Amino acid sequence: MILWEALGSVLIGLAVSYGALRWLPPRYGHFRSRTLALSTGPVAALFGALLTHSVLGPGHTLATLGVSLGVAVALLSLLLRPAARARRSATA
Numbered sequence: 001m002i003l004w005e006a007l008g009s010v011l012i013g014l015a016v017s018y019g020a021l022r023w024l025p026p027r028y029g030h031f032r033s034r035t036l037a038l039s040t041g042p043v044a045a046l047f048g049a050l051l052t053h054s055v056l057g058p059g060h061t062l063a064t065l066g067v068s069l070g071v072a073v074a075l076l077s078l079l080l081r082p083a084a085r086a087r088r089s090a091t092a
Contacts, residue, residue: 001058008061009049009068010042017041017070029080037079044068044075 017038031037048071052064
């Protein structure tokens with residue numbers, strides 16, 4: 001069962017990271033590196049799933065996948081760089 005949870009969490013992480021790269025509006029910012037964002041999602045989701053599985057034990061698949069989704073979103077949000085704002089010069 002843990003194999004399916006691990007596989008599911010990696011797929012969730014890939015979907016979250018791809019979705020963030022594809023559909024995130026530019027006003028929220030951009031990622032420093034596309035490869036870093038694509039690799040952080042699955043690794044963070046897998047870490048969240050393994051941590052949840054070790055705390056709750058077997059038989060809590062939906063909770064494990066839910067926490068893996070939350071960890072992936074939280075760690076991907078740390079990679080966002082704020083959007084550049086228009087600068088006004090002092091002489092204008």
